[in-house]
């Protein structure tokens with residue numbers, strides 16, 4: 001085969017004029033670089049400027065900030081707090097979620113549909129709303145739990161306090177159960193029950209099967225779910241801000257916020273950027289660990305794509321206990337929301353009593369819908385939610401198509417850059433965006449928050465669209481090309497409609513997270529770009545507790561009205577497409 | 581009409597960085613207007629790759645493709661017309677019927693979104709005409725997922741024909757159908773494209789399809805063209821052991837070329853005797869050779885009669901297939917496969933007299 005060596009492939013060559021897809025990948029690459037890479041470079045540059053200077057106004061480079069940050073005795077405490085908080089809450093969250101997911105997917109427990117719907121709808125409740133509810137329930141002064149305990153057992157002082165590390169861990173743990181549930185239920189559903197049956201047929205007792213077969217098979221999956229959530233919790237900002245600051249448990253994200261929003265002095269952006277860089281490095285290490293775990297998981301993959309007959313274990317006598325347990329979990333989740341609902345009808349906050357009943361009023365809701373500032377916040381929120389989720393999904397479909405279908409270097413690069421925001425803690429991204437846009441007309445507009453959310457959620461969007469696109473036969477697209485359609489026509493007429501159920505679900509996720517997020521709205525806040533979440537925070541700290549409660553109720557109801565119907569529509573669309 | 585010149589194709593290295601062997605090696609084909617041309621070969625030999633290169637969905641590493649005198653790909657001149665400007669019809673292996681559209685919308689797609697643009701009123705008429713051609717006029721408003729495999733195949737066909745392309749590409753269009761339907765679709769498909777006068781490139785790994793439908797067949801193996809010819813030539817005059825074994829069944833017997841006559845007929849020494857056979861010019865006397873004869877080509881008789889190349893053998897095994905008797909006969913060191921008439925009355929253990937008619941014997945090229 002003397003012929004063969006002349007055929008060695010050179011660098012991949014493209015022929016003819018650049019295609020629409022190539023041009024679009026360059027455009028998207030430029031856009032993603034501007035959104036993701038540019039802020040990070042500026043962040044790094046700022047961490048090297050002398051204190052009190054802005055990076056644009058100096059060309060001095062100094063390591064002083066790093067010296068100061070590393071010499072700060074609080075740094076180990078901060079990192080310790082951050083890791084403890086993340087580890088504790090993820091452990092609680094994953095354990096609870098695993099128990100509930102196992103009951104729903106693998107046993108004959110009742111109310112499965114309701115449990116799944118409740119878990120999904122939980123996306124409509126922002127963590128900050130939950131935190132406020134818990135503060136009303138468990139604050140050391142007039143927290144309802146304390147009041148009840150005091151009157152029942154004639155105790156003095158505060159038997160429980162929400163303002164502590166363990167309370168923060170517990171509340172966060174409960175709050176991440178719905179997210180963990182969705183992921184773990186997917187794992188369980190994809191595991192072939194025959195693998196377990198094989199264990200019992202060969203003589204193992206049920207518990208041995210669970211320990212020797214089920215768990216080992218699930219460990220890689222659970223591990224990657226755990227690490228993913230751990231990453232998210234290390235970066236978490238909302239609960240540590242609302243509860244942790246009063247409790248004097250600062251974590252990295254809140255520390256960065258305090259540095260950037262100092263009440264006593266001018267914000268020290270250089271030091272903020274330095275802490276941001278540290279935080280970024282920590283997150284990068286975690287994401288590398290995550291990738292390793294995922295690769296490990298691939299080896300154990302038992303997902304065969306076959307439709308399994310569900311092999312449900314009868315719970316027998318345990319049935320009632322299990323149902324009660326799950327019910328109790330939902331009750332605990334509802335409590336903070338119920339308290340806020342109660343508060344929203346009161347002229348001033350008071351513990352539920354017969355006497356308070358007589359004071360019920362709708363004033364707070366009137367305020368929400370008439371005060372200019374709050375109305376503007378609501379309008380801004382609607383703009384923000386619709387724009388960011390739509391932009392994210394449109395970009396994601398295009399980026400996913402390019403990275404899945406075109407096997408060029410350009411495609412790979414685009415995939416990596418759009419995944420990068422996953423590793424950037426939101427507070428770090430917020431600081432970076434603040435630094436880069438501080439002097440531009442975009443600063444102070446809702447447009448800047450939209451841009452920030454697009455950057456932050458593009459990683460999620462492209463990842464889910466990547467996975468969905470892999471399930472679409474390439475020939476469906478090729479057929480459109482051969483029929484004479486151009487790239488955009490193909491996307492619009494074939495890919496978008498085929499992916500619609502997935503796109504809608506992704507859209508909802510982004511919309512829900514965009515509405516609940518307070519990181520970017522607080523970092524980028526001015527008087528003109530307040531949104532519901534940041535307004536909530538302002539009202540709470542004013543404090544106008546009842547108005548805040550009413551706004552929280554409005555926000556949650558609004559989100560529910562969006563999440564539930566769209567989710568039902570997407571699910572129906574998905575089943576219709578499948579062949580009968 | 582359609583010509584491929586020196587196409588080479590090597591796919592980029594896969595995940596583990598290993599360079600795969602080339603998918604196409606120096607492939608040149610010339611296809612005439614209105615011809616039913618088949619690419620035949622085992623799985624992975626590069627049939628789909630060739631089709632994708634013609635369609636423009638993949639680009640060859642080097643080479644040139646012209647259609648109707650228009651160069652659509654040329655690595656030297658750096659020309660690559662994108663697939664949507666090549667004006668082709670194509671039926672995909674999976675049919676690629678869009679599940680979110682109805683039958684009508686599927687077929688109307690090339691008219692609505694393709695180049696040229698068709699007036700609204702025309703679209704309806706032309707789609708219905710195309711559906712009628714494949715016998716699906718009553719299914720126009722049905723959502724595509726609610727169709728059987730055969731119906732989906734017809735929709736794909738209607739979609740590829742609705743634009744009246746001058747070339748249509750078919751990638752194993754019958755492979756997903758059951759045997760009965762496949763038989764009837766073979767005839768129907770050929771009649772349809774022939775009646776429209778469309779140049780057809782048909783890909784299959786099924787020899788029966790290739791032989792029964794094609795004007796000409798290109799037999800491929802490992803990305804190389806092995807043999808090009810009419811079905812009759814491919815079947816009766818395979819040029820290599822690969823061609824002989826891939827199309828139909830064959831007996832391949834090792835021997836030595838003993839002498840060559842002036843009329844191009846030579847004599848080959850086999851383990852059991854001497855057989856006459858046409859010999860190509862370049863074959864040197866004394867060389868080791870392989871002689872091929874089809875099981876249908878061997879003449880077998882019960883009675884004894886003198887003939888030039890007639891040998892006595894013993895029948896070792898018979899299976900009654902219905903259309904013929906499938907027999908194995910022992911002859912010298914060789915086992916000869918013979919298909920005889922079901923009415924011939926052979927029995928296992930009997931002697932059979934075998935004749936190898938010289939026009940049915942083929943001398944094969946040496947194995948690579």
Ligand SMILES: Nc1ncnc2c1ncn2[C@@H]1O[C@H](COP(=O)(O)OP(=O)(O)OP(=O)(O)O)[C@@H](O)[C@H]1O
Pocket residue numbers: 591592600603621622623624625626627628629630785
């Ligand atoms: N997209 C691709 N990337 C890398 N290698 C490919 C790709 N498509 C095909 N190949 C390789 O190129 C060779 C030829 O493949 P091709 O699809 O043309 O075969 P085929 O003759 O159509 O086979 P089949 O009858 O199985 O469809 C095979 O070895 C295949 O593995």
Ligand SMILES: [Mg+2]
Pocket residue numbers: 627628629673
């Ligand atoms: Mg193929």
